[in-house]
Amino acid sequence: MELWRTLHPPLLRYLTVARNDSPEDIAAETWLQAIRDLPRFEGDGKAFRAFLFTVARNRAIDHGRARSARPVVLVAEPVEESMAPSAEEIAVERASTQAALELVASLPPAQAEMVLLRVVAGLDVAVVAAMVGKQPGTVRVSVHRALRALGRDPRMRSSSQQQQQVQQEEVV
Amino acid sequence: MESRDDEEHLPANPLVRALRAPGSPAELAREAEFVAAFRAAQQPQGSVRRLAGRVGIAATATVTTVVLTAGVAAAYGRVLPQPVQRLAHSVLGPVGVPAPHTRHRTTATPPAPPVTPPTKQATQDASPDASQPGSKPTDGPGQATASQAPGATTTPSPSNAPVGLPGTPAAGTGSPTSTPTQTGTHVPRVPAAQTIVASSGEAVFGGTVTVSGVVSAADGHVLGHRAVRLQERTRGEPWTTVARGSTAHDGSVSLASPELDRTTYFRLRTAHGVRSAVARVVEKPAVSASVTENGGTSSLAVTVLGGQPGDKVKVSVRRSGKTVLLATGTLGPDGTTVITTPTPRRRTSVLVRVGATEDHAAAGTRVTLENS
Numbered sequence: 001m002e003l004w005r006t007l008h009p010p011l012l013r014y015l016t017v018a019r020n021d022s023p024e025d026i027a028a029e030t031w032l033q034a035i036r037d038l039p040r041f042e043g044d045g046k047a048f049r050a051f052l053f054t055v056a057r058n059r060a061i062d063h064g065r066a067r068s069a070r071p072v073v074l075v076a077e078p079v080e081e082s083m084a085p086s087a088e089e090i091a092v093e094r095a096s097t098q099a100a101l102e103l104v105a106s107l108p109p110a111q112a113e114m115v116l117l118r119v120v121a122g123l124d125v126a127v128v129a130a131m132v133g134k135q136p137g138t139v140r141v142s143v144h145r146a147l148r149a150l151g152r153d154p155r156m157r158s159s160s161q162q163q164q165q166v167q168q169e170e171v172v
Numbered sequence: 173m174e175s176r177d178d179e180e181h182l183p184a185n186p187l188v189r190a191l192r193a194p195g196s197p198a199e200l201a202r203e204a205e206f207v208a209a210f211r212a213a214q215q216p217q218g219s220v221r222r223l224a225g226r227v228g229i230a231a232t233a234t235v236t237t238v239v240l241t242a243g244v245a246a247a248y249g250r251v252l253p254q255p256v257q258r259l260a261h262s263v264l265g266p267v268g269v270p271a272p273h274t275r276h277r278t279t280a281t282p283p284a285p286p287v288t289p290p291t292k293q294a295t296q297d298a299s300p301d302a303s304q305p306g307s308k309p310t311d312g313p314g315q316a317t318a319s320q321a322p323g324a325t326t327t328p329s330p331s332n333a334p335v336g337l338p339g340t341p342a343a344g345t346g347s348p349t350s351t352p353t354q355t356g357t358h359v360p361r362v363p364a365a366q367t368i369v370a371s372s373g374e375a376v377f378g379g380t381v382t383v384s385g386v387v388s389a390a391d392g393h394v395l396g397h398r399a400v401r402l403q404e405r406t407r408g409e410p411w412t413t414v415a416r417g418s419t420a421h422d423g424s425v426s427l428a429s430p431e432l433d434r435t436t437y438f439r440l441r442t443a444h445g446v447r448s449a450v451a452r453v454v455e456k457p458a459v460s461a462s463v464t465e466n467g468g469t470s471s472l473a474v475t476v477l478g479g480q481p482g483d484k485v486k487v488s489v490r491r492s493g494k495t496v497l498l499a500t501g502t503l504g505p506d507g508t509t510v511i512t513t514p515t516p517r518r519r520t521s522v523l524v525r526v527g528a529t530e531d532h533a534a535a536g537t538r539v540t541l542e543n544s
Contacts, residue, residue: 009195025449100190117193151185 004031007049010120011056014161017105018060018113030056053121054131103120103150111142244320319521361389363398368440368448374533376456377434384426385440385448394423398465399443402427404436407530411439429453433478434531443516457535461524465544468517472539474501476526481505487513489522498522516540
């Protein structure tokens with residue numbers, strides 16, 4: 001379960017922003033495909049992470065094609081009010097993550113995907129470059145510029161200030 | 173996970189920290205389902221493909237949990253392929269997944285077809301006692317579940333089970349296979365997948381839909397005579413059970429929804445807690461309007477059945493190919509509003525329309541304005 005706990009959140013974040021179409025379904029399909037293909041996989045945790053996100057990307061592309069080919073009635077399950085944050089810090093962190101994802105979503109799709117794969121998925125530049133079909137230098141510069149620009153966004157700063165306030169209050 | 177040189181290219185700003193924040197409770201909300209499903213089924217990977225095709229994308233989440241169940245359960249039994257077992261051990265070692273057997277080569281091997289017949293020996297292999305170093309490992313993928321006789325599934329022996337995992341049967345979560353069994357004991361099939369489809373994606377106010385689905389086991393067999401609940405939720409409301417039934421011989425079940433008064437989400441749920449995907453049925457309001465003309469002013473009394481208080485109602489007319497807005501109103505608590513607009517000099521057909529919201533689709537009606 002540690003594997004799932006570690007990789008499922010970034011997987012959902014990637015699919016939510018980069019492939020904004022039933023991320024839960026696609027994430028589930030990704031795990032299904034990953035487990036199915038595990039016998040052919042060999043490598044360490046880093047390689048598995050790249051493997052998982054490659055599967056996710058391919059499944060998302062397939063899903064998009066299938067969805068455009070036939071309309072479906074099924075929709076993503078609405079967010080359940082299951083586990084409310086137990087502390088203000090958690091609430092602020094969630095809000096901050098959500099704000100960050102929204103900021104990334106405001107980028108051009110190709111750049112947003114590079115940021116997500118690089119930062120959220122934690123993949124190396126070379127791996128991201130291979131996945132999106134760009135030169136490593138292009139990926140590095142594109143991600144760097146995007147993070148610089150988004151980091152100066154007022155919404156991100158306000159979230160960061162909220163976090164700092166919470167931390168200060170806890171110290172006091 | 174990354175080289176230091178690579179990592180240094182990422183600025184340490186709040187955005188990066190936020191994007192890399194640990195998983196939120198919402199993101200990890202389905203963990204319990206995964207854990208519970210760990211014991212729900214063990215199955216050959218080949219049947220997963222068949223099952224996935226049968227239940228479709230809608231039930232993939234459930235299918236995934238089943239697959240993970242099979243994978244992890246197999247890992248506990250040291251029956252995964254070596255690379256997989258090694259990965260599982262590195263990740264799940266703390267909860268008892270054994271390392272791969274050392275006498276095998278560590279290179280990846282292509283999937284081998286299941287070759288082990290369902291024998292007692294194979295059954296024992298699928299659930300070896302981790303304390304026995306002589307436990308016989310299997311030779312390749314597919315054998316992890318070769319011990320499963322048709323019509324039955326097996327559960328890991330208690331000695332191999334992860335102890336203290338939240339949501340496991342040992343923790344009392346009511347998992348379908350929560351009853352401990354002896355190694356190799358056959359247990360009845362339990363529901364593992366539930367499909368769903370609504371008879372329509374849209375229903376008029378007060379209308380109903382029929383929600384259908386098929387319940388199947390982890391090995392793809394449909395399950396008859398299984399209790400199924402139809403649950404619904406609307407925006408901001410929790411899931412509630414609105415109908416109950418049981419599956420037919422072919423595993424299918426059809427349940428009628430209550431009358432819809434707003435857009436509603438439906439799902440089917442078995443007694444074992446297996447849930448289908450969610451089907452949304454959009455409610456289409458019924459709009460009616462009557463006109464009273466008085467001294468050059470027309471009053472439109474608008475009633476929107478299925479509308480919500482605060483919904484905007486617009487009166488518009490087409491002129492020169494364009495839609496011109498004449499007047500707007502807001503629905504009151506009783507679902508009505510009165511909108512006044514100057515009466516056109518000529519007899520004019522206008523559109524009275526309520527826009528789409530999260531609670532309903534757009535709907536409208538036409539009335540004619542003319543001087544009396």
